[in-house]
Amino acid sequence: MDAKSDTASDVRFPGKGLSEIPYDLYTDEALYKQELKRIYRGPVWNYLCLACEIPEPGDYRTTFVGETPVIVTRDRNGDIHAMENRCAHRGALVCLKKRGNEKLLTCVYHSWTYKLDGSLHGVAFERGVGGQGGLAPGFDKSAHGLRRLRITVFCGLIFGTYSEATPDFETYVGPEIASHMRSILGKPLRYLGRNVQVLPNNWKIYNENLRDSYHASLLHTFFNTFKLNRLSQDGGIVIGAGGGNHISYGKSKTGYDHPDYQADGIHSLKDMQLQDPTLLDTVDESGEGMTTRILSVFPSLGLQCHYNSIAIRQVLPKGVSETELVWSHVGYADDDPAMQARRLKQSNLVGPAGYISMEDGCIGGFVQKAIQGVTGEVGIVPMGGEGVESSKARATEVSIRGFWQAYRAAMDM
Numbered sequence: 508m509d510a511k512s513d514t515a516s517d518v519r520f521p522g523k524g525l526s527e528i529p530y531d532l533y534t535d536e537a538l539y540k541q542e543l544k545r546i547y548r549g550p551v552w553n554y555l556c557l558a559c560e561i562p563e564p565g566d567y568r569t570t571f572v573g574e575t576p577v578i579v580t581r582d583r584n585g586d587i588h589a590m591e592n593r594c595a596h597r598g599a600l601v602c603l604k605k606r607g608n609e610k611l612l613t614c615v616y617h618s619w620t621y622k623l624d625g626s627l628h629g630v631a632f633e634r635g636v637g638g639q640g641g642l643a644p645g646f647d648k649s650a651h652g653l654r655r656l657r658i659t660v661f662c663g664l665i666f667g668t669y670s671e672a673t674p675d676f677e678t679y680v681g682p683e684i685a686s687h688m689r690s691i692l693g694k695p696l697r698y699l700g701r702n703v704q705v706l707p708n709n710w711k712i713y714n715e716n717l718r719d720s721y722h723a724s725l726l727h728t729f730f731n732t733f734k735l736n737r738l739s740q741d742g743g744i745v746i747g748a749g750g751g752n753h754i755s756y757g758k759s760k761t762g763y764d765h766p767d768y769q770a771d772g773i774h775s776l777k778d779m780q781l782q783d784p785t786l787l788d789t790v791d792e793s794g795e796g797m798t799t800r801i802l803s804v805f806p807s808l809g810l811q812c813h814y815n816s817i818a819i820r821q822v823l824p825k826g827v828s829e830t831e832l833v834w835s836h837v838g839y840a841d842d843d844p845a846m847q848a849r850r851l852k853q854s855n856l857v858g859p860a861g862y863i864s865m866e867d868g869c870i871g872g873f874v875q876k877a878i879q880g881v882t883g884e885v886g887i888v889p890m891g892g893e894g895v896e897s898s899k900a901r902a903t904e905v906s907i908r909g910f911w912q913a914y915r916a917a918m919d920m
């Protein structure tokens with residue numbers, strides 16, 4: 508696509524740097540439409556769903572790329588396909604449910620049917636009725652399937668792209684991020700369930716929040732009150748290929764009583780204890796004492812591993828000032844009942860009402876409300892300098908600058 512052909516928005520960054528972020532980026536309708544084309548239909552890997560959500564032949568799951576409805580299927584041979592959920596006849600949704608199992612996908616409007624790979628199978632009254640009407644003899648059914656996306660499956664996660672230019676997934680995220688994904692998801696997965704929440708803010712504000720290691724022990728008082736995550740713990744940030752992919756990690760039981768927290772007077776409720784400490788009864792699966800890992804893949808995936816709770820977060824834009832966040836909770840297929848119960852209990856940490864994630868559901872809305880009517884002003888991300896490089900420190904906004912680096916490249920801004 509010619510990136511210059513749809514330049515309706517006049518939002519611009521003030522310079523080449525990545526530390527000054529115009530507020531108009533979160534409110535401009537024309538820019539939002541450009542993003543849907545240039546980013547979501549551009550050379551990116553969009554997270555679609557988990558392979559373990561469609562384990563059987565005939566299983567399907569509906570999802571979105573940007574705002575475009577998409578179906579992901581598993582065919583009779585076990586192969587996975589992704590296609591737009593839009594009938595090739597008059598454009599109706601083909602699959603109306605979130606998930607199901609079908610031999611053929613049938614559009615309710617005029618009963619056209621599609622195979623599980625999206626090709627057109629049957630047309631009602633193809634030869635007309637009583638010898639009259641019907642399709643013209645030259646109608647080529649093979650040219651009227653559902654529009655297909657190119658897919659890749661990495662560590663049980665299915666991604667789709669519209670672009671032939673999107674590189675293979677490991678090149679796209681970089682070897683270090685791929686390696687961290689393997690460390691978290693490198694075994695067959697079991698789908699445990701999902702939460703969906705609507706965020707009252709632009710999709711990029713949530714993407715920034717996901718990459719904002721600086722806020723965790725400040726906004727999320729649960730972390731700090733119960734001595735769970737502090738920036739003084741051993742940890743770090745790795746920035747992946749292109750800047751838009753990252754992981755931030757922290758290791759438990761190190762550096763908790765750092766004087767900088769006392770000096771800044773931050774939430775030092777030292778005597779608070781969890782009434783039920785089994786919530787954090789944790790098995791060290793990483794072997795390295797990792798307790799907090801947040802990973803992102805530009806533009807739509809978050810992957811988190813807090814203690815033994817593992818969840819995939821899908822970030823879906825729903826207009827310039829609304830975002831849907833889909834949490835899929837997983838375990839490993841070989842988990843014993845005790846581990847599955849542990850993961851489910853610890854899933855209370857995350858999701859819309861999670862002990863350590865509930866504030867993220869409103870903080871983006873606080874930003875979105877505060878920037879209404881503001882034009883030509885910028886927010887700043889100066890923590891940790893101006894660059895985009897991996898860092899031992901987590902009191903930094905380096906991953907947010909990485910997001911904007913990827914964004915500017917994708918948007919040609």
Ligand code: FES
Pocket residue numbers: 594595596597598599614615616617618619
């Ligand atoms: S719109 Fe789907 S069959 Fe007509």
Ligand SMILES: [Fe+2]
Pocket residue numbers: 716722723727863864867
């Ligand atoms: Fe957060």
